[in-house]
Amino acid sequence: MTFTPPEHIPKQPVFDLLALTGSSKGSPSPPSLRDAPYQCPVNRGSLAIALALRHIGLSGRKEVLVPAYHCGAMIEPILAEGGIPIFYRIRADTTVDLEDMARRRTPATRVVLVPHFFGFLQPLQAVRAWCDAHDLILIEDCAHAFFGETEGCPVGTQGDYAIGSTWKFFPLNEGGCLVSFRHPLNTIKTRAPSLSEELKAVVNTLEYASTYGRLGSFNALFKKYFFTSRTGWSNASGQNRLPSLRPTNLETLRLRKISFPPPFHSGFDPKRTTLSGSLWARWVTEKIFPFLHRRKKDGKNYQTLLEASVNLPGCHPLFPHLPEGIVPHVFPLVMDQPLAVFGKLKFAGVPIIRFGEFLWDKMEKGTCPISEDYSRRIFSIPLPPKPAKNMN
Ligand SMILES: Cc1ncc(COP(=O)(O)O)c(C=O)c1O
Structure with missing residues (x-):
């Protein structure tokens, strides 16, 4: 049995009723992925990577250049889409080591994935020019960087595609996006979440908010109703946290002969690749955005x-x-x-x-x-x- 001590500061943004009544005056929002003309809301950032690779089509040239500094959520979608990750070096300031990247390019290289680590946007003009010179597709991984600009380039504008992880910036339990400033995404077909998935998205957000006392007079009501009732959402161990929407389908990956040691596995589930973002995630993003x-x-x-x-x-x-x-x-x-x-x-x-x-x-x-x-x-x-x- 493991014991996780309670965290005194929440790890992710917490939904707050006050945020919905705040004022957006006098503080314009910085550039963000929402400015992209082509948008495809999805369930998580890792699924957006998979969807982008599917849109590109990895037939023939299957190698994807990825940073040696990575997490499972960046590698699993590549393998699930039949790609081969080839690792490039980063510099001490986390920027791409372009010379090393160039050394690792082969005739089979098709895609380059570059994250903005921790939200610190890296200048991408040189990488963009190099990709153009070698007919490579650039995916800007903005999972840590929904907002911002550097050297006159707003976030997401240098990649052919940009992926975002909305739940890291907005008070949500799930949510990601595939966007593009360069290519229409309207040929991508996604499916809507089921009613129960929609409801779970709402309840999980509110449950996390009530844990941190953010629902005002609704805290007690929410806890009483959802934590003590035996609804279909109560989890099997009797814990009060509702089952997360975080996908855990290792079986699907196993069937595709893709295996990961458990600590590396991010919860990426290829079955959810075409699942679109919930209405709740879209509403919260829309509503909270001006106040954020x-x-x-x-x-x-x-x-x-x-x-x-x-x-x-x-x-x-x-x-x-x-x-x-x-x-x-x-x-x-x-x-x-x-x-x-x-x-x-x-x-x-x-x-x-x-x-x-x-x-x-x-x-x-x-x-x-x-x-x-x-x-x-x-x-x-x-x-x-x-x-x-x-x-x-
Ligand atoms: C750099 C990077 N890219 C992509 C992802 C995938 O995002 P998500 O957790 O929304 O699937 C993560 C997840 O933490 C990440 O850190």
Whole structure:
């Protein structure tokens, strides 16, 4: 049995009734993936990667260049769509090592996947030009970067496609998007979620919000009704958390002879590739978007953590400056001795996100020493828009 200490700060945005009544005056939203003319809402970012690869068509040239610093949610969709991941190096500032990428290109290379790690947009003009020169498709992985711009380029505009992970930025339990500033996506056919999936999307969001006391006078009512009733949504172990929509269908992958050791498996389920985003996710994104002045709020939270950590022994911030136009997803800290402090932080209730903690075991050791180092040593602290209260 494992014990997970309660986290005093939520890891992801929490739905808040007040957000729906706020004012959007005086603070224009930064550029975002919502500005793309072509939009396809989906259930998760990993599914958007799969959908993009399906739209491109990987017949013949199947190699996809991906960073050696990655998570399962980036690799599983490639394998599920019949692609072959080829790993390229990143530099210490997490930007693409273009020389290394060029060395790894073969006649079978078709696609390049470039993430904006932790929300810090990397300049992509050189990668874009290189892709054009070699007839390669660029997928901009914006799972950590729904908002922002760098060097005059708004997020998502350099890729042929951009994928987003809406649930990381909006108070949702699920949600992603495939967008494009360059290619129409209207030939992509998606299917609507069932009524029960729609309802679960609503209930899971509200349940998470009530855990952090964000539903005002509805908190008690929600807890009483949903936590104590034996509805069809109660989970088998009797825990009050409703079954998550996070897909866990390992069986489908096994049938396709794709296997992952459990820690690497992200929950990606190829059966959901064409599942469109729920109406609830679309509504919340639409409704909350004007009030989500993340640039201002997250920038302030980022600066607070920066000041708090700058002279702290045993760690240093990965990005000691927050450039203009960047809307960070988290605050990444490079730890000197990760194993020695992980347990202590966890038991102190500090929420830690560990991107790339498990690298694909088939990637050759030594492919990218920086990625291997970051995989072990980077702990990311979430940047919640509001401190938690009334946590139970
Ligand atoms: C860089 C990156 N790309 C893609 C994904 C997939 O996003 P999702 O969790 O919405 O499937 C993740 C997930 O964390 C990610 O970190």
